[in-house]
Amino acid sequence: MGSGVDKSVLRRLPKIDLHLHLDGSVRPQTLLELAEAEGLTLPAADVDRLLPFMRVEGDCPSLVDYLSKFDLVLPAMQTAYSLERIAYEVVEQAAEHNCKYIEVRMGARLHLQKGLSLDEVIESFVTGLRRGEATYGVKARGIIICMRNHAPQDNLEVIEAAARFMERGVVAVDLAGPEDGFPPELHLEVFDLAKKHGLPFTIHAGEAAGADSIYGAVVKLGTNRIGHGVRLKEDRDLLERVRAERIPLEFCPISNIQTKASTNWETYPIREYFDQGLLITVNTDNLTVSDTNMTKELAVLADHFQFTLPEMEQIMLNSVEAAFLEKEEKRQLHEEIVKSFAELL
Numbered sequence: 001m002g003s004g005v006d007k008s009v010l011r012r013l014p015k016i017d018l019h020l021h022l023d024g025s026v027r028p029q030t031l032l033e034l035a036e037a038e039g040l041t042l043p044a045a046d047v048d049r050l051l052p053f054m055r056v057e058g059d060c061p062s063l064v065d066y067l068s069k070f071d072l073v074l075p076a077m078q079t080a081y082s083l084e085r086i087a088y089e090v091v092e093q094a095a096e097h098n099c100k101y102i103e104v105r106m107g108a109r110l111h112l113q114k115g116l117s118l119d120e121v122i123e124s125f126v127t128g129l130r131r132g133e134a135t136y137g138v139k140a141r142g143i144i145i146c147m148r149n150h151a152p153q154d155n156l157e158v159i160e161a162a163a164r165f166m167e168r169g170v171v172a173v174d175l176a177g178p179e180d181g182f183p184p185e186l187h188l189e190v191f192d193l194a195k196k197h198g199l200p201f202t203i204h205a206g207e208a209a210g211a212d213s214i215y216g217a218v219v220k221l222g223t224n225r226i227g228h229g230v231r232l233k234e235d236r237d238l239l240e241r242v243r244a245e246r247i248p249l250e251f252c253p254i255s256n257i258q259t260k261a262s263t264n265w266e267t268y269p270i271r272e273y274f275d276q277g278l279l280i281t282v283n284t285d286n287l288t289v290s291d292t293n294m295t296k297e298l299a300v301l302a303d304h305f306q307f308t309l310p311e312m313e314q315i316m317l318n319s320v321e322a323a324f325l326e327k328e329e330k331r332q333l334h335e336e337i338v339k340s341f342a343e344l345l
Ligand SMILES: O=c1[nH]cnc2c1ncn2[C@H]1C[C@H](O)[C@@H](CO)O1
Pocket: 021, 022, 023, 024, 063, 067, 070, 105, 106, 107, 110, 145, 176, 177, 178, 204, 207, 255, 259, 285, 286
């Protein structure tokens, strides 16, 4: 199978990654150095032996199992230095795949273990993104995550902190973490507060739970975008609403198979949704945990779903439409994507 796309061109295509977790994208070498400097114990002392602990290897039974991979890196992400550095290096990794724009997300409350305040955590994160943008020319913005297994009261504080950074690199908020047993409605008040602040949001839904979770995110919370949304076809009326309202779906193909949002490529609905006119975007989720990058994600589109280069361009233009950017910034990004594709095709 294949779409006849010349693979060597994929790396050079201009790209946008809208769904990219900071803690899932830590370089193994960086983790080794941070652990050494901070006296933390790791299960291995070199990159090759550490990697299997940082990424999903082979079969991963579920999202919960996938999420257990984050336990290893979080102890090394508790200082201003580590957060700034890891954010910078995520931009660096995006530049290696010719990303023009990325939205990096992080769960601010996961980084309070050594005494940083929420504001210090977010400040370090956006400082790293800004330094990465200045060095590599990849426009980089931040999304602050509320965890669905945290108390709504705690998430209200996250929204307040995110709102204080709206002019300093934070463009939106999110809800992530274990989906089963934690429906979006638990955090209704949290996202009402985001609306009051004029902060747009995206909600992880339809990954480990079914269409009910997407219904909660879209109808009850009024989400601007859906993180994954793979299982949307379980509710045809909802799918039609998502299509009509042009609510973007942040697909992350390699991660979606690993977490069992779909059991295999044959049942993965990306081609079906794209052809039905849903606003599909393609993203990485977690560079290290999923062992991926934007070039690999596009290769999946070519190999398993026969996406052509013009269709990949459409996917990137969908991401421009979905981006949490101002109108004029989107216009410029759109122009840049069209121009770069024209030069390569
Ligand atoms: O794909 C995901 N679904 C739900 N939650 C996720 C996913 N990838 C990462 N997370 C969680 C685990 C991280 O610690 C947290 C913040 O990035 O977000």
